Amino acid sequence: MASSITIQSPVNLAQQHAAASAKVRALTTDQQAPEEQVESGIDQTGNIKEIKSPSPRDDSVFQAKADAELRLITAKGRQNSAKIRDFLREQVAFLEKTDPVPARVLEGDEAEEARRLISTLRANIVTEDGMKGYIVDDLRYDLRPDGTITVNVAAVPSSEAQKQERLSGFSDTLTRLESLTGGLSQEQLQKNVASAQQALELAQSAQTIDIQV
Incomplete structure (x- = not known):
């Protein structure tokens, strides 16, 4: 934002310096321009030239910046939610067409090797019953309270009950994510992020003005 004002030519440089300082203070309310900014606004011949000054403390300007920052944070959050949503959609599609495969009980050396593998993990x-599950290289090892250890492919449910439990959990989470993202694609949400970023940059630039005297 630029503001043009007229100052009568003082009889000497000191008077002109004082006049310029007074004009800057009037335009910037409680923010006084730094001394070096005022001095740089007077050329070697004593004429006043362009002076850059901090913007006035206008609450609407600061509120616009805060609103733009919140908009950008929200847009990025929705985009991240869409990434999780799309991943869960793939998991649901996979589970719906996958038959459960019972976990295999490990015994002897194979069981001991599995215990050593998960001992530091x-x-x-x-x-709730004390069973501990470990995911290692796409495999799931379950160590039960009685010492029994089993293994199965982590993505494949080991029973129909486990399959339905996973589907139910994914469904509940997907419902929340669909609400957060409004059903928009990641590409659409990326455009919203770009738009919010541009709005923030404009709001930030509004906090700096050029004063011409």
Whole structure:
């Protein structure tokens, strides 16, 4: 934003400096331009030239920037939600067409090797009955309280009950994500992010003005 005002030529540089300072203070309310900014606005011949000054403390300007920042955060959050939503959609589609495969009980050396493998790992799954599940290289190892250890492909349910439990959990999460994303695609939400970023840049630029005297 530019503002043009006229200043009568002072008889000397000191008077002109003081006049320029007064005009800058009037235009910037409680923000006084730094001394070096005022001095740089006077050329070697004593004429006043363009002065750059901080913008006035206009609450609407600061509110616009805050609103733009919130809009950008929201847009990015919705885009991330869409990524999770699309992943879960793939998981649901996979589960619906996949038959359960019972977990295989490990015994002897194979069981001992599996125990050594998971001994230094943190459990990915812990159930109320004390069973601990570990995901390693697409395989799931379940260590039960009685010491029994089983293995199965992590993405494949080991029973129909487990399959339905996963589908139910995915369905509930998908319902929330669909609401958050409004059903928009990742590409559409990316455009919203770009638009919000542009709005923020415009709001930020509005906090700096050029004052011409």
